[in-house]
Every structure is written in C-alpha cells, then in structure tokens.
Amino acid sequence: MKKVVKVQKIRLSVFILSLMLGTVFFSQMPMQAFEWPQEIASLNEILFFFGEDRKDFISSSLVFPKGEVIKLSEAGKVLFQYEAEQSCSRFPSSLGNALVLAHENDLRSLYANLGEIAVEKDADFLQEGLEIAMSGDSGWHEDGAGLEFAVIDVKNKALVNPLLVFPMGYKAIDFAIGKIYIKDVKGDYRELGTGKSFEEGFYTFYRESRDKMPLFRSLVSLNGKTIDSLSYDSLSLWKEKLVLKSSQAVLLDYKQLYPMENRQYLCEVKLCRGKNTVLVQVFDIFGNKKQVSYTIDVY
Numbered sequence: 001m002k003k004v005v006k007v008q009k010i011r012l013s014v015f016i017l018s019l020m021l022g023t024v025f026f027s028q029m030p031m032q033a034f035e036w037p038q039e040i041a042s043l044n045e046i047l048f049f050f051g052e053d054r055k056d057f058i059s060s061s062l063v064f065p066k067g068e069v070i071k072l073s074e075a076g077k078v079l080f081q082y083e084a085e086q087s088c089s090r091f092p093s094s095l096g097n098a099l100v101l102a103h104e105n106d107l108r109s110l111y112a113n114l115g116e117i118a119v120e121k122d123a124d125f126l127q128e129g130l131e132i133a134m135s136g137d138s139g140w141h142e143d144g145a146g147l148e149f150a151v152i153d154v155k156n157k158a159l160v161n162p163l164l165v166f167p168m169g170y171k172a173i174d175f176a177i178g179k180i181y182i183k184d185v186k187g188d189y190r191e192l193g194t195g196k197s198f199e200e201g202f203y204t205f206y207r208e209s210r211d212k213m214p215l216f217r218s219l220v221s222l223n224g225k226t227i228d229s230l231s232y233d234s235l236s237l238w239k240e241k242l243v244l245k246s247s248q249a250v251l252l253d254y255k256q257l258y259p260m261e262n263r264q265y266l267c268e269v270k271l272c273r274g275k276n277t278v279l280v281q282v283f284d285i286f287g288n289k290k291q292v293s294y295t296i297d298v299y
Contacts, residue, residue, distance in 0.1 A: 066146035178208030
C-alpha cells in the first residue's frame with residue numbers, strides 16, 4: 001500500500017470540502033441524474049463505497065479500480081484543475097491530479113487520483129460524456145485504486161452518496177446482517193442473543209460489518225418502538241470532521257461509527273427491567289432487507 005499521511009489526508013479532505021462549499025453558482029433543486037464516470041462490469045469492482053470504513057476515515061466517495069477512461073458524468077462549469085506535480089509549493093495533495101466542476105441544482109463533482117488531465121487549462125464549461133483523463137495513480141491511495149469520485153451538495157453543505165445520482169443498472173451484492181453486539185457504559189462488549197440477561201442501563205448497539213458493499217440504512221426498534229435509524233445518503237461537515245447524522249440527530253464521526261475493525265454503530269438505547277424485544281433491520285441501496293429479532297431479560 002502507498003504511504004498515506006493520515007492527519008494530512010483528513011485535513012486536506014476538510015479543506016477541499018470547505019473550498020467547494022464556498023461558492024454557489026446555481027440555486028434550484030438539490031438532485032439530478034449523473035452518468036457513471038467509468039465503466040465497470042459489476043458493483044463488485046468498486047474498491048470503496050460511500051460510507052465505508054477506509055480504516056482511518058469514513059469514505060466520502062466511490063473509488064474505482066485503476067485502468068479505464070474517465071468521462072464527465074454531467075455537464076458543468078470548471079471550478080479548477082489540480083495538478084499534483086505543480087501543487088507542492090502551495091500544499092501537498094492526497095487527491096493527486098483532480099478536477100472539480102459545478103453543476104445545476106447546487107451540486108459539485110470531484111474527480112481525483114487522475115492520470116494526465118485531458119482538459120484545456122482555460123476550459124470554462126464541459127459537456128457530459130467528454131473524456132477528461134485516464135484512470136491514474138497520482139494521489140495517495142490504496143494499491144489498485146483509480147478514480148475517486150465525489151458529489152457535493154452545496155445547498156445542504158453535504159457530501160452525497162454517488163449511488164443516489166447514478167442510474168442503477170447493476171445487480172445487488174448479497175449481504176448479511178451479521179452478529180449484533182452491545183457495549184455497556186464500562187466499554188465492555190457482549191454479543192446480543194435471545195435468552196441472554198443484561199443489567200438495566202444504557203447501551204450502544206453495533207453490528208458485525210464484513211460486507212463487500214456497505215449497508216445503506218439501518219433501523220433498530222425496542223418493544224415495537226423505533227429507537228434510531230441511520231441512512232448513508234450523505235455526510236456533513238461538523239467541527240472539521242465528516243459526520244453521519246442519525247434520525248435522532250446523533251452526530252457520528254469515524255471513531256464513533258467504526259470503533260474497531262468490522263464493528264458498525266447502530267444506536268444508543270436504555271434497556272429497562274423486564275423482557276425486551278429488540279428488532280434490528282438493515283437495508284442495501286436497492287431496498288433489500290435483512291432483519292433479526294431478540295428477546296432479552298433485563299434485571
């Protein structure tokens with residue numbers, strides 16, 4: 001794997017996001033359709049999905065495999081081109097060669113880790129489908145990684161899951177709900193299971209996450225009442241960190257969302273004395289659902 005300076009990469013991500021949120025060109029509807037910037041045979045070829053654990057941070061983009069022509073997903077105004085070799089005097093870039101465009105509906109698109117950019121330096125407006133570069137190796141990315149593609153919603157100040165703006169002509173990747181764990185206030189983890197007993201108190205719920213494609217949505221219910229749900233549709237900037245916001249307005253940064261390898265946050269809840277029925281539901285972006293239910297004793 002290439003050398004990656006963790007702190008520098010995170011700070012640059014915040015810098016780039018702040019820069020792109022700083023200038024508004026359009027003010028209409030928040031969403032529109034984009035085309036896929038790179039051809040793939042199936043979703044299994046994607047190296048990292050939006051919202052996935054990239055070991056040091058939450059993935060805010062799609063990372064494609066290296067080696068294909070990159071085309072413009074949507075017509076737009078060129079905000080800037082970024083040449084890695086020419087940027088060292090200003091600040092080092094983990095993104096490598098990059099291109100940023102502004103689109104209608106307050107959207108931005110970012111193409112990073114490109115090869116040599118095939119767009120004229122003084123280009124102002126580019127049409128959809130234009131070949132802008134070959135998939136490259138110019139940034140600080142994992143081995144085999146090519147294009148890193150991100151979508152930013154300026155109006156809502158958020159990074160958007162690119163799968164929400166792409167036509168979904170690919171088959172779903174199978175997934176499993178995994179084991180469910182709960183963590184008490186002391187920081188101790190226990191696997192959840194029917195018939196098990198737990199002391200009354202506050203707990204944090206997690207699932208075992210080993211899926212190729214991360215889940216799009218999770219929902220936890222206790223005794224028939226929804227406790228909280230997460231939707232991996234967007235990430236927001238909060239105190240210089242990218243966070244996911246739950247339906248109960250809980251802001252989750254990387255360490256909270258993924259406290260350890262293969263462990264993914266679901267919710268926080270108080271378990272009261274008596275029998276409790278816990279229902280955990282998880283969904284992929286196609287709407288396919290897996291669920292599991294437990295009846296536990298709380299003393």
